[in-house]
Amino acid sequence: MSVRVGEAASALPFPEAAKKLVANSQLRRNVRHATNVIRSKRGRVVEEMPDWEQLRDSGKAIKDHTLAHLDQYLIQFEAACTKAGGQVHWARDADEANRIIVDLVKRYGSDEVIKVKTMTSDETRLNVALEAAGITPFETDLADLIVQLGDDKPSHIVVPALHRNRMEIREIFMGKMGLDSLGYLPEDLTAAARKYLRERFLRVKVGISGANYLIAETGSVVVVESEGNGRMCLTLPEVLISIVGVEKVIPRFEDLEVYLQLLPRSATGERMNPYNSIWTGVTPGDGPQAFHIVLLDNGRTKVLADPESRETLDCIRCGACLNACPVYRQTGGHAYGSVYAGPIGAILTPQLQSMEHSQTLPYASTLCGACYEVCPVKINIPEILIHLRTKVVDSGHAPLAERLAMKGAAFAMSKASRLSLAHAFARLGQWPFNDDGKLDNLPGLLAGWTEFRDLDAIPSQSFREWWSKR
C-alpha cells in the first residue's frame, strides 16, 4: 500500500522550489495577471448573490454530514449506479486505480484514450501508467493540452497553464502539432487546439474523466466544464471510465443546487459555467454503452481519521484560495511540488501522504486568512495549517529552532507565572537587536526567521503587568 500524490514524494522542499520560481519575473507576471482577473470576476458575481453566505453554510454542512456517513453514502451510490448499468470498482491507492484502468482499456481493445481534465488522475500519475502499457492518453482540456504538449506540470487547479503566455503556447503548438504557421492570438491558438482534437474526439473509443460530484441517491455522476471537451469525452466514446475520490459523493440530487451555485462563481467568476453533464449509468442509444467508475481512497481515509483536519475533504476544487493567497501569487503552483497547489494543496498534499512527505508545505503560508474568507465551503485552512505544523514538529521534521521554540512556548505558556518570567528575560535579551521597536538580524537559530522580516520588539510592559497596575 503506497499513497501517491503525483511526484510530491520526491519534490523539492517549498522554500527551495519557491526561491527559484520567484526569480522568474515572467512567471510571476503571468500568475499575478491570471489571479487578478479571476479575483475581480469572482468578486463581482459573488457580490450580486444576497444569499451567498447561506449557500456557503449549506455547502459546508452537506459535506460535513456526508463525511460523517461516508460509508453509507458510497454504498448507496454503488447500488444506484450499478442498477443503472454502471460498474463500480474500488481502489485503495494510486497504483491499484491505475491498474484497474489500464486493464479496462486493454480489455476493450484500445491503445489510446481521450481524457477530460481530472486532477485525480494527475494525482495517481495515470498517464505514466497508460504510456507504460502502450496506451496513448490525449488530454483535451485546452490548458491540460498545453501542459501535456509542453511536457510541463499543471500550476493551478482550474487554469493549469496560467504560467504560460501566448508566445510560449504558440511555440509549443507549432512544434507538437507540426504546424508551419500559427497566429498568436488566443483565438488562433484555441482554433488550432479544436482542429487538433476534433479528429481524436470522433475516433477514440475510450474516454477517461474525473467527476465533480457523485449523487448517492440517484447514482448520477456530474462533470462541470466550459469548453465542451468534457461533453465530447463523456458522450462520444463507446466506453467511459471515471476516476473519482471517495470524498466526492453527496447525498441527494437536490444538494447539487448548492454546489452548482457555489462552484462556477468561485472558480471562474461565472454565474454558470457553459456546460454541466449529469449522467446516470448507461442510457441505451445515447453515449457510451459501457460505464466504469473507480472509487479512489489513496490516503483520503487517513485525512478523514483526523478530526482536526478532516474538513480538508470538503474541498470542491474551485481554486479560489489559490487566487487569494499572497504566497501562491508570488510563487505560482510549481513551488508546491504537487498537483494540488496553493493553500488547499498545502494542507491536502502532506495529509494524503500521512505527513511523511511535503512537510514544508504547511509553512508555505502567512496565515493571513484570505483563503478561509473566499472558500465556498468554509474550510478553515489557517487553523488546519497550524494543526499540521504541530504535527510536523511532533514528528521531528521541523527545523531545530522551531522545535525548541515550540517546546519552549508550550512550557512557558502553560503557566502564567512562567510566561511573565519569560517576558522579563526576553526583554533583557533583546536590547542588542532592538532597533526602534523592531528586531532584525537575530543571531543563531533565530536568524532564519528575521532574515527576510522584522519582528516587533517585546514592549516594556506586558498586558498583564499593565492590567495589574491599574
Place this chain on the structure above:
Amino acid sequence: MVVQAMSEVKVQTMSEVKVQAMSPKEVVLANIRAAQGGPADQSIPRLYSASVDLSPAEVVEQFADRLYDYNATVHHCTVDAIPVTIAGILETRQKTGLLIPSGLPTDWLPAGFNFQRDEGLSYADLDASEGVLTACDVAIALTGTIVIAHSPAQGRRALTLVPDYHLCVVRLSQLVATVPEGMRRMAALLPAPLTTISGPSATSDIEMIRVKGVHGPRILEVILVE
C-alpha cells in the same frame, strides 16, 4: 547471509492476514468506518433563496440579458411565429437546413429548407452538418441556463454537441427564475442524461482572455416563445 534471509521472512500480524483476505472495497469501507466520526446527525441549514421576487416579465428579461452576456443571440416570438422566425434566422445565417431530433414538433418547421431527422447519423455526418435545431426541457433565468434532458424533442447528446451551430427553442412555461427551481424540474427528468448549457462553449485558459467557441457549438442562438 543468514541474517539477510531472516529479514526477508515477514511475520504477518493478524490484522495483516485479515486485510489480505479482504477486497479493496472492504478495506476502503473498513478504513472509512474506523475514521469517520463527528456529530451523528446535525441538520443541514438551507437558508439560501429557492425563489426570487421577480415578475414573469422580469424573469424573461433577466434570462435574455444573461444569454446576451454569454454572447448567445436571442429572438422573441409567439407560438404561431416559430416557423417564420426560424426561416428568418436561417436566411440571415445563409443556411440551407439543419439537423433535427426525431421528436421535434413538425409544425415548427418552415418550408423551403432541408431538415434532416437524426436517425442513426454518424459522428462524421453530425460534424459535416450546418447545425442543429432542438427544443429544451428547462431554462433558468438567473444563470441564463438551458437544460436538455435528451428526450425525443432534444435528441441524443451527440446531436447538440458535435454540430457547430445550435438553435434552441425555449417556451416560457419551461423558464424558471432560480437554480433551485430549475433543479426541482430536472429531478423529475432523471435518470435521463442531463446537459446544462449556459452560452456557447468557452475558454479562458490562455492569458485569461475569454475565447467564445471551443469544442461545443461555437454559436448558440435561442428563440424565446412567449
